[in-house]
Amino acid sequence: xxxxxxxxxxxxxxxxxxxxxxxxxxxxxxxxxxxxxxxxxxxxxxxxxxxxxxxxxxxxxxxxxxxxxxxxxxxxxxxxxxxxxxxxxxxxxxxxxxxxxxxxxxxxxxxxxxxxxxxxxxxxxxxxxxxxxxxxxxxxxxxxxxxxxxxxxxxxxxxxxxxxxxxxxxxxxxxxxxxxxxxxxxxxxxxxxxxxxxxxxxxxxxxxxxxxxxxxxxxxxxxxxxxxxxxxxxxxxxxxxxxxxxxxxxxxxxxxxxxxxxxxxxxxxxxxxxxxxxxxxxxxxxxxxxxxxxxxxxxxxxxxxxxxxxxxxxxxxxxxxxxxxxxxxxxxxxxxxxxxxxxxxxxxxxxxxxxxxxxxxxxxxxxxxxxxxxxxxxxxxxxxxxxxxxxxxxxxxxxxxxxxxxxxxxxxxxxxxxxxxxxxxxxxxxxxxxxxxxxxxxxxxxxxxxxxxx
Amino acid sequence: xxxxxxxxxxxxxxxxxxxxxxxxxxxxxxxxxxxxxxxxxxxxxxxxxxxxxxxxxxxxxxxxxxxxxxxxxxxxxxxxxxxxxxxxxxxxxxxxxxxxxxxxxxxxxxxxxxxxxxxxxxxxxxxxxxxxxxxxxxxxxxxxxxxxxxxxxxxxxxxxxxxxxxxxxxxxxxxxxxxxxxxxxxxxxxxxxxxxxxxxxxxxxxxxxxxxxxxxxxxxxxxxxxxxxxxxxxxxxxxxxxxxxxxxxxxxxxxxxxxxxxxxxxxxxxxxxxxxxxxxxxxxxxxxxxxxxxxxxxxxxxxxxxxx
Numbered sequence: 001x002x003x004x005x006x007x008x009x010x011x012x013x014x015x016x017x018x019x020x021x022x023x024x025x026x027x028x029x030x031x032x033x034x035x036x037x038x039x040x041x042x043x044x045x046x047x048x049x050x051x052x053x054x055x056x057x058x059x060x061x062x063x064x065x066x067x068x069x070x071x072x073x074x075x076x077x078x079x080x081x082x083x084x085x086x087x088x089x090x091x092x093x094x095x096x097x098x099x100x101x102x103x104x105x106x107x108x109x110x111x112x113x114x115x116x117x118x119x120x121x122x123x124x125x126x127x128x129x130x131x132x133x134x135x136x137x138x139x140x141x142x143x144x145x146x147x148x149x150x151x152x153x154x155x156x157x158x159x160x161x162x163x164x165x166x167x168x169x170x171x172x173x174x175x176x177x178x179x180x181x182x183x184x185x186x187x188x189x190x191x192x193x194x195x196x197x198x199x200x201x202x203x204x205x206x207x208x209x210x211x212x213x214x215x216x217x218x219x220x221x222x223x224x225x226x227x228x229x230x231x232x233x234x235x236x237x238x239x240x241x242x243x244x245x246x247x248x249x250x251x252x253x254x255x256x257x258x259x260x261x262x263x264x265x266x267x268x269x270x271x272x273x274x275x276x277x278x279x280x281x282x283x284x285x286x287x288x289x290x291x292x293x294x295x296x297x298x299x300x301x302x303x304x305x306x307x308x309x310x311x312x313x314x315x316x317x318x319x320x321x322x323x324x325x326x327x328x329x330x331x332x333x334x335x336x337x338x339x340x341x342x343x344x345x346x347x348x349x350x351x352x353x354x355x356x357x358x359x360x361x362x363x364x365x366x367x368x369x370x371x372x373x374x375x376x377x378x379x380x381x382x383x384x385x386x387x388x389x390x391x392x393x394x395x396x397x398x399x400x401x402x403x404x405x406x407x408x409x410x411x412x413x414x415x416x417x418x419x420x421x422x423x424x425x426x427x428x429x430x431x432x433x434x435x436x437x438x439x440x441x442x443x444x445x446x447x448x449x450x451x452x453x454x
Numbered sequence: 455x456x457x458x459x460x461x462x463x464x465x466x467x468x469x470x471x472x473x474x475x476x477x478x479x480x481x482x483x484x485x486x487x488x489x490x491x492x493x494x495x496x497x498x499x500x501x502x503x504x505x506x507x508x509x510x511x512x513x514x515x516x517x518x519x520x521x522x523x524x525x526x527x528x529x530x531x532x533x534x535x536x537x538x539x540x541x542x543x544x545x546x547x548x549x550x551x552x553x554x555x556x557x558x559x560x561x562x563x564x565x566x567x568x569x570x571x572x573x574x575x576x577x578x579x580x581x582x583x584x585x586x587x588x589x590x591x592x593x594x595x596x597x598x599x600x601x602x603x604x605x606x607x608x609x610x611x612x613x614x615x616x617x618x619x620x621x622x623x624x625x626x627x628x629x630x631x632x633x634x635x636x637x638x639x640x641x642x643x644x645x646x647x648x649x650x651x652x653x654x655x656x657x658x659x660x661x662x663x664x665x666x667x668x669x670x671x672x673x674x675x676x677x678x679x680x681x682x683x684x685x686x687x688x689x690x691x692x693x694x695x696x697x698x699x700x701x702x703x704x705x706x707x708x709x710x711x712x713x714x715x716x717x718x719x720x721x722x723x724x725x726x727x728x729x730x731x732x733x734x735x736x737x738x739x740x741x742x743x744x745x746x747x748x749x750x751x752x753x754x755x756x757x758x759x760x761x762x
Contacts, residue, residue, distance in 0.1 A: 096727050124514055212709040235515045266709040274601045408514065411728050419713055426622070426710040445729075450515030 040133040043338055051338035057082045058340055059109035061098065062328070063090040064162075064361050070353040074346045081339055091115065092411060095122075102127050108333050110340040115326040116150040117215070117406045119158050120231050122329070124408035129330040130156030134341040139349065142367050146402040151327045153405060154233025159327030160348045163363035165287030166397045167219050167321045170294065173306040173385065175204050175282035184308030188252060191311040195261035204282040208275060209253060210267035211425035214417035215323050216285070217249075222321035222404050223310055224249045229407045230454065237407055238454040239442045242435040248313075250421070250431035257428055264425040273297055285310060287323040288364035288393040295383045302383045307392050309399075320399045325366070364393065371397055407442070409449065416441045508736035518733075525737035534715035535738060539745065541626065542695050542717050549630040550690045556634070557641035557686065562671045564642075565649040576646070580639035587636065591703040594632045595620075599707065620708035629700045637693070641686040648682035649675055684757050688750050695746045698723070718742045 060071070060083055071083045086109065088097045095118060101108040102125070114122060122128050131137075136157040140148050143161055151159045169184055176182070176194070179201040185191040195206040210216060221228055226245035230238030240246070256262045263281065265272050275281050276298040284290065291307060309318055328344040330337055347353050354370055357363045365371055377391040407413050416438055424434035446453050471479075511521035529535050560579055564572050582590065597603050598619035606616035619628045652675055660670050676683070701716040702723070714724035719742065726735035 092728070099730065269707055269709070270596070270599055271601045271707070278601070411730075415714055415724070415728050418709065419715075422710065448513070450513035 042133045052078045053080050055080045056336050056339050059084045060111040061086050061088055061109040062113035063087050070347050070356050073353055074343055108331050110334040111344055112329055113326050114329045117410045120406050120408040123158050127332055128158040129332045129337055132157050144398045146400045147366050159329035160344045161327050161366040162348050163325055164366050165289050165322055165324030166400050167287050167310055167323050168396055169285055169308045169310055171283030172304050174304045175202055178202050185311045188311045198282055199261050204279055205263045207283040208263045208265050208281045211264040211422040212266040212418050214414040219321035219323035220249055221246050222401055223319055230405045231408050236452045237446050242439040247432050250435055254431040291389045292362040303385050305384045307389045309396055318399050320396045322400050504736040507733050510733045512733055525734045529741050538715050538718040538721050546694045553634045553638055557638050560642045561645035579642055582636050583640040587699045590636050591700050595704050595707040598628055622711040625711040644686055645682055648679035652678040691750055692746055
């Protein structure tokens with residue numbers, strides 16, 4: 001009796017399970033259809049007008065402080081659109097939340113700030129919308145080539161550039177003068193010689209190359225013309241972090257580190273901030289966002305700084321690398337992609353908004369017109385003894401190597417950098433051997449993840 | 455035969471429950487129900503789900519596939535995981551005896567009634583435990599700082615070289631110090647509470663027999679509170695294997711000394727959130743749980759054997 005009674009029940013359960021899994025399968029396939037669908041026809045003006053005049057709430061994740069001010073300009077222009085700005089964390093912290101939201105299928109924003117190097121990490125999961133049909137393709141001419149390549153890594157356009165970090169050499173003119181150096185080094189060879197002089201004649205290091213800052217080292221590799229990473233947007237990655245070009249850079253720094261001519265203290269730690277105010281570091285090879293950053297953190301050294309381009313590997317055209325920079329990307333899951341794109345375009349191209357982003361949020365501009373605007377370039381910085389620092393970095397910006405790509409798993413690549421090369425820097429070890437280890441770790445991981453490794 | 459014949463009768467007796475008792479049973483189940491629901495939803499279900507996850511492999515290219523025990527096999531040959539285990543094992547062997555020894559000493563001292571202001575002292579010892587672990591770690595991170603920390607500054611004033619307490623070689627000891635500072639008071643309170651329950655007559659009798667304070671403490675009081683001590687040992691084992699706050703927060707002050715695989719728990723977190731490999735992280739978590747269970751069981755049974 002009992003047996004017979006339970007049978008239908010089990011049947012019901014089975015049916016329920018089947019139905020449920022069918023439903024979830026259907027959900028899966030429909031969502032992937034949406035993302036992988038054929039190239040969309042260009043959005044026309046009528047559709048844009050309709051989207052901007054329909055009452056809509058957009059969610060925007062970003063860690064740019066007080067960006068509400070620029071967003072307010074957009075809302076004033078398009079009163080139907082209400083934008084909710086949310087700061088859910090900076091960098092990795094935000095990406096983790098974003099991935100969780102994407103995985104769970106709800107809670108993801110419409111527009112999100114993504115750093116250049118993480119764009120491929122989100123295009124591989126098809127989480128970012130190709131903005132070409134929304135009009136992004138027409139903007140290409142407004143940017144230096146390398147910046148555009150960062151947001152358009154494999155065909156599509158996956159974000160609108162917001163800020164960048166072309167690299168230069170910031171140094172303490174007073175300390176260098178004490179060592180008898182009056183001009184910034186033009187070549188890396190000269191830089192090494194100066195490093196020796198500074199170390200011998202003062203208590204400072206010429207600079208600190210942080211052992212926990214892969215982005216800085218990658219920026220230097222970028223300048224040296226190395227192509228450590230590559231991704232075709234599908235399933236093939238190129239990993240070449242121990243190429244000859246890269247090893248030249250590692251060997252150079254290994255030499256300076258071994259002779260105790262540069263320090264390798266971890267950056268953005270209390271100790272590091274102290275290092276600047278205690279004159280431990282006479283300089284910093286850093287990015288265009290750093291001048292303003294230093295003004296805020298080591299105020300008491302105001303007026304003693306100067307800025308120069310990075311030292312060069314060879315005579316000829318000067319070359320720079322890049323450290324930092326981000327974009328605003330529309331998520332594929334957004335229900336209001338047109339309005340979200342318009343917001344991104346407004347924030348990052350409207351003259352008033354971009355001017356405010358530079359002046360109030362201290363973001364280094366990305367648009368050529370803005371980089372060449374005399375109001376921007378002629379501004380003199382008291383912190384740098386009256387030097388027009390913007391002009392210098394505006395000149396550096398177009399010299400950044402154009403074809404630099406990223407892996408679709410930069411979080412892993414950077415965390416392994418710290419365990420391999422960073423570790424060797426701390427322990428004054430063999431950076432080249434550490435790079436080989438970094439290379440093999442990355443290859444192994446890529447294969448584990450199903451990529452084809454070039 | 456008579457036994458088997460008797461069985462049904464007895465069973466009948468057991469099942470015959472008065473309506474009053476039955477309604478009591480029902481009330482008991484109803485009262486337990488809210489807990490059971492939360493226990494299932496918040497603990498058992500996630501546990502089962504992560505056990506399920508640990509049997510799969512998710513690739514960026516290719517998606518999720520069933521992988522059997524592959525994740526577990528990988529863990530056994532993963533130097534990061536094994537080194538992390540060795541590190542916490544060393545932590546356990548060195549730090550736990552020091553901490554519990556200190557806690558026992560303080561508990562006995564307070565219980566002896568010889569210390570003046572015992573109540574105030576008891577509170578003072580306990581205060582560190584009331585400081586949230588995160589705050590405590592941040593505070594110690596500052597104290598340890600090689601360039602700005604007070605410890606380094608005092609050492610420099612005294613003409614000693616500033617010790618780098620955040621260097622790769624010393625960070626484990628620095629961490630042991632934080633954990634000891636934080637949990638001595640907590641363990642002391644458990645032991646002290648147990649000591650208060652030891653009948654005073656035992657100590658008095660021993661004193662009459664001529665035992666000194668030390669002898670009384672060692673031969674009367676410590677054996678009497680052995681279950682409480684065992685409890686603190688088990689808690690400490692679990693706590694040590696789950697070390698997370700300290701490495702994760704000190705990492706910002708000493709990124710070179712603390713890798714993302716510093717402790718197994720921290721490693722599992724990095725795997726899940728940096729490397730986005732939830733499946734392998736689930737397997738690591740289960741293995742770690744097993745290690746903790748086995749060691750706790752071994753300690754407990756060794757203790758029981760000694761009692762028997």
